Amino acid sequence: MANSVFDELVGQEHVIEILRGAVAASRTGKVSHEITHAWIFTGPPGSGRSVAAGAFAQALICPNYGCGTCNECQSAKSHGHPDVEIVRTEGLSIKVEDIRALLTRVAWAPSMAGCRIVVLEDADRLTESAANALLKAIEEPGARTIWLLCAPTLHDVLPTIRSRCRHLQLRTPGLDAITKVLVTRNGISPGMADLIARVSQGHIGRANLLARSETMRSNRKKIMCLPLQLESLPAAFHAAKFLVDLATAEANASSEKHDEMEIEKLQVAYGKGATGRGMALGGAKAVRELEKELKSRTTRIIRDSIDGALLDIATFFRDVMIMQAGNPNLVINTDMRDVMERYAAKSSSHSTIYKIAAIMEARESLARNAAPLVTCEALMCRLAKQ
Numbered sequence: 540m541a542n543s544v545f546d547e548l549v550g551q552e553h554v555i556e557i558l559r560g561a562v563a564a565s566r567t568g569k570v571s572h573e574i575t576h577a578w579i580f581t582g583p584p585g586s587g588r589s590v591a592a593g594a595f596a597q598a599l600i601c602p603n604y605g606c607g608t609c610n611e612c613q614s615a616k617s618h619g620h621p622d623v624e625i626v627r628t629e630g631l632s633i634k635v636e637d638i639r640a641l642l643t644r645v646a647w648a649p650s651m652a653g654c655r656i657v658v659l660e661d662a663d664r665l666t667e668s669a670a671n672a673l674l675k676a677i678e679e680p681g682a683r684t685i686w687l688l689c690a691p692t693l694h695d696v697l698p699t700i701r702s703r704c705r706h707l708q709l710r711t712p713g714l715d716a717i718t719k720v721l722v723t724r725n726g727i728s729p730g731m732a733d734l735i736a737r738v739s740q741g742h743i744g745r746a747n748l749l750a751r752s753e754t755m756r757s758n759r760k761k762i763m764c765l766p767l768q769l770e771s772l773p774a775a776f777h778a779a780k781f782l783v784d785l786a787t788a789e790a791n792a793s794s795e796k797h798d799e800m801e802i803e804k805l806q807v808a809y810g811k812g813a814t815g816r817g818m819a820l821g822g823a824k825a826v827r828e829l830e831k832e833l834k835s836r837t838t839r840i841i842r843d844s845i846d847g848a849l850l851d852i853a854t855f856f857r858d859v860m861i862m863q864a865g866n867p868n869l870v871i872n873t874d875m876r877d878v879m880e881r882y883a884a885k886s887s888s889h890s891t892i893y894k895i896a897a898i899m900e901a902r903e904s905l906a907r908n909a910a911p912l913v914t915c916e917a918l919m920c921r922l923a924k925q
């Protein structure tokens with residue numbers, strides 16, 4: 540079979556079938572406008588909702604139904620297609636100003652394709668006023684824009700918006716589907732692919748990262764060993780600091796260079812290197828605003844990274860609990876079987892359940908913007924208890 544943009548989607552055959560059908564129907568013009576002009580993709584983190592929406596956008600404008608190799612497909616993917624806009628927020632929310640600016644950009648008639656496509660990757664981050672501004676655009680009859688929204692669940696989007704969208708639910712891809720992709724696409728050994736598929740728990744992005752990056756694999760191992768190092772309170776505080784430092788280093792590594800480039804770009808736009816008058820007139824303010832925005836993005840990456848680490852640690856205790864319940868075949872972290880067996884023998888299932896609950900509470904606190912270090916310190920102290 541020829542390559543297709545839908546090959547990127549792992550374990551989502553049911554969704555692919557619907558999307559292929561919609562692409563084919565859009566060419567015959569049989570599908571009514573009301574049904575196809577707004578879609579919402581939901582699914583657990585890592586199931587590939589933005590990948591699905593992006594592939595659909597490519598397939599809609601590609602003369603070959605989404606070959607992935609033609610100019611249309613490539614430019615749509617790399618943000619270079621005039622009729623495809625991919626909105627990927629880096630901040631904690633999408634504000635009404637952002638949506639208004641977006642609506643101004645898409646108000647023009649499509650330049651090449653028969654329609655304009657907007658992928659809104661984090662529709663769950665729309666503020667209420669932003670969502671209402673978007674709603675007006677979605678409701679507008681005769682507009683030639685196709686809206687592809689992505690969110691974890693339908694409840695994350697205003698009812699007025701979701702009732703106007705066709706809904707596609709992505710599944711958590713299965714262990715076999717992920718293992719197969721890692722072996723065939725990334726060329727890693729079946730044994731390593733199986734371990735990565737297990738520990739990434741259906742999160743394709745994470746599986747890809749672990750498959751590609753030795754640093755990510757070594758960081759995961761360090762994080763997974765933290766529960767074994769909590770013999771004393773000082774050790775618990777040390778573990779919390781280690782976790783937050785690691786997340787911060789990861790976040791900084793991914794954003795530092797990117798940030799510098801964005802600030803530089805903005806300074807040039809305001810006439811950096813010229814008389815400086817542009818900078819004085821508004822450039823400095825714009826740069827300050829951008830810096831604030833970038834800081835909020837780094838904060839979000841740090842929180843996401845800590846959350847990911849806490850989920851990893853939760854799988855440690857989940858495995859311990861599985862062992863204590865006498866089902867050792869169901870463990871996720873097969874590379875740590877021996878140490879987890881010893882841990883399981885030393886502690887009670889009651890304390891294991893308490894520890895899993897403590898991790899989930901810490902994640903909730905972080906989601907409510909609690910200070911990361913203090914939250915992690917309190918958590919590690921609870922995990923240190925026998």
Ligand SMILES: [Zn+2]
Pocket residue numbers: 601602603604605606607608609610611612613
């Ligand atoms: Zn193509």
